[in-house]
Amino acid sequence: MAGISICGVSKKFTGRNDAVQALENATLEIADGEFVVLVGPSGCGKSTLLNIVAGLDVADTGQVYEGNKPVKEPGRSRSVVFQDGALFPWLTAQKNVEFGLKQMGLNRKERAERAAHYLQLVHLTKFRESFLHELSGGMRQRVAIARALAMEPEVLLMDEPFSALDAQTREDLYVSLQEVWERTRKTILFVTHNVREAVVLADKVVLMGIRPGRIQTVFPIRLARPRHAEDVDVAKVAHQISMGLKESLALTRNEEYDEGWQPEGSGLLRPADSVLGDNI
Amino acid sequence: MVFFALLIACWATISKLGVWDSTLFPSPFQVVKTFWNGIADRSLLIATGASLRRLLLGYVISLVIGVPLGVLLARQKWADETIGLLVLGLQTLPSVCWLPLALLWFGLSDTAILFVVIMGAWLTITTAIRDGVRNVPPVYLRAARTMGTKPLSLYLEVLLPAALPSLLTGAKLGWSFAWRSLMAGELLFVSIGLGHQMTMGRELGDMSQVITVMGVIIALGLLTDRLIFAPFEDQIRERWGLTAK
Numbered sequence: 001m002a003g004i005s006i007c008g009v010s011k012k013f014t015g016r017n018d019a020v021q022a023l024e025n026a027t028l029e030i031a032d033g034e035f036v037v038l039v040g041p042s043g044c045g046k047s048t049l050l051n052i053v054a055g056l057d058v059a060d061t062g063q064v065y066e067g068n069k070p071v072k073e074p075g076r077s078r079s080v081v082f083q084d085g086a087l088f089p090w091l092t093a094q095k096n097v098e099f100g101l102k103q104m105g106l107n108r109k110e111r112a113e114r115a116a117h118y119l120q121l122v123h124l125t126k127f128r129e130s131f132l133h134e135l136s137g138g139m140r141q142r143v144a145i146a147r148a149l150a151m152e153p154e155v156l157l158m159d160e161p162f163s164a165l166d167a168q169t170r171e172d173l174y175v176s177l178q179e180v181w182e183r184t185r186k187t188i189l190f191v192t193h194n195v196r197e198a199v200v201l202a203d204k205v206v207l208m209g210i211r212p213g214r215i216q217t218v219f220p221i222r223l224a225r226p227r228h229a230e231d232v233d234v235a236k237v238a239h240q241i242s243m244g245l246k247e248s249l250a251l252t253r254n255e256e257y258d259e260g261w262q263p264e265g266s267g268l269l270r271p272a273d274s275v276l277g278d279n280i
Numbered sequence: 281m282v283f284f285a286l287l288i289a290c291w292a293t294i295s296k297l298g299v300w301d302s303t304l305f306p307s308p309f310q311v312v313k314t315f316w317n318g319i320a321d322r323s324l325l326i327a328t329g330a331s332l333r334r335l336l337l338g339y340v341i342s343l344v345i346g347v348p349l350g351v352l353l354a355r356q357k358w359a360d361e362t363i364g365l366l367v368l369g370l371q372t373l374p375s376v377c378w379l380p381l382a383l384l385w386f387g388l389s390d391t392a393i394l395f396v397v398i399m400g401a402w403l404t405i406t407t408a409i410r411d412g413v414r415n416v417p418p419v420y421l422r423a424a425r426t427m428g429t430k431p432l433s434l435y436l437e438v439l440l441p442a443a444l445p446s447l448l449t450g451a452k453l454g455w456s457f458a459w460r461s462l463m464a465g466e467l468l469f470v471s472i473g474l475g476h477q478m479t480m481g482r483e484l485g486d487m488s489q490v491i492t493v494m495g496v497i498i499a500l501g502l503l504t505d506r507l508i509f510a511p512f513e514d515q516i517r518e519r520w521g522l523t524a525k
């Protein structure tokens with residue numbers, strides 16, 4: 001079936017006057033139907049890795065496989081949900097979901113039915129004919145998820161899809177996403193910088209370190225679902241993981257802010273609850 | 281409405297008072313009369329028809345050249361660095377400046393005017409489309425690619441609709457530039473048309489004729505704006521959520 005194997009992937013970006021090693025020898029196995037969340041500080045190469053898996057970017061070395069097929073370009077079997085949804089403002093919610101189906105060559109009726117089905121799955125049936133500006137941020141993100149699911153991909157790739165939303169909306173979407181995943185059992189690679197979000201969603205949290213971006217630690221999460229951000233167990237596990245994150249974060253700060261940066265008590269990391277990113 | 285009624289009342293009063301000679305400052309009634317005469321003997325209709333035909337033809341040709349070229353310049357660096365620079369340079373030239381060249385190439389003909397109209401419009405259209413397409417967020421294209429969009433659909437179903445607001449701006453600008461160029465061309469040499477009617481009015485000292493033609497030009501401009509561009513614009517504003525609440 002369609003698990004994802006990321007084998008020794010490296011990627012370097014060459015800018016005008018410097019080069020950034022965004023990924024260095026990243027290796028990761030995602031089993032078929034597994035929900036993997038990649039977490040790490042901003043700039044550690046999460047998006048780069050996800051884009052390479054999507055086929056939107058090309059690795060310098062190494063290879064990504066979907067099942068046993070090497071990934072060379074974007075493909076319908078891997079749908080992407082972008083941070084801001086990347087929905088098309090000139091189309092209604094329904095037509096946005098239909099867009100990819102049209103590219104697949106489905107006829108008008110099939111498109112309409114399938115789009116309606118997936119909009120129903122994310123509880124947006126009433127808003128099918130709305131344009132994007134008529135929807136809230138959370139609703140738009142649900143349209144984006146419906147659009148990705150409607151392609152009926154093997155793999156769902158999500159790049160910080162909830163990070164622009166408020167806490168309450170995010171909590172709702174955690175529930176929706178877990179529900180959708182339980183029903184469809186897609187393989188999901190989800191990227192976030194929010195540790196608690198990672199613990200709520202993941203079967204397996206993968207911690208990425210920075211510069212050069214590489215995969216540091218893998219934490220299996222065995223808590224019962226559905227999970228919520230406020231669950232005590234979630235908070236406990238998140239705390240453990242964020243200890244690991246904090247170390248690599250300290251390294252980034254030192255690198256990005258020159259000297260004098262003190263991660264403790266800076267307000268960015270609250271040691272007890274470690275809801276890094278919740279306050280953004 | 282009230283505002284315009286007052287304006288016309290003022291105009292009528294001033295011409296009644298006879299501050300200026302009535303041949304130089306005709307009353308509204310004279311202008312309306314000239315207008316009816318022009319309709320009755322069809323001279324005004326024929327002139328309007330001739331001008332509109334040139335305008336439309338020139339405009340359509342400008343769109344056909346300008347839209348694809350604008351998209352090309354936005355998408356291909358090599359084209360932008362060559363043709364793009366040329367377009368930018370030529371755009372600084374007021375379109376009447378093409379008239380001498382057009383007259384030498386095409387003689388005193390419709391083609392010469394058409395040429396001036398096209399030169400006035402396509403550069404503007406090209407530039408507006410280029411800027412519009414360039415500002416399309418790349419994430420739309422990435423999203424479309426992940427949904428297996430083929431290159432042609434990428435242009436027709438993503439890039440162009442995404443650039444629609446600027447496309448419309450380009451089309452409007454192009455239209456007004458086409459009008460201006462047309463009038464400049466028609467005023468300067470003899471060939472049936474609205475510009476020609478104005479020149480005739482001037483030569484015969486018939487001020488009301490000149491004003492009538494000016495009125496027709498304004499009316500046509502307003503009509504196209506209201507009937508053609510405005511509905512499109514409203515629709516786009518609504519979709520993009522730009523309408524004032």
Ligand SMILES: Nc1ncnc2c1ncn2[C@@H]1O[C@H](COP(=O)(O)OP(=O)(O)O)[C@@H](O)[C@H]1O
Pocket residue numbers: 013014015020021022040041042043044045046047048049
């Ligand atoms: N297109 C690009 N050109 C140059 N540098 C880039 C590009 N994309 C990402 N980078 C750099 O690569 C690093 C990793 O970026 P990214 O994968 O976006 O991080 P994350 O998603 O974890 O925040 C960053 O230092 C970023 O500046």
Ligand SMILES: [Mg+2]
Pocket residue numbers: 046047048160
């Ligand atoms: Mg990112």
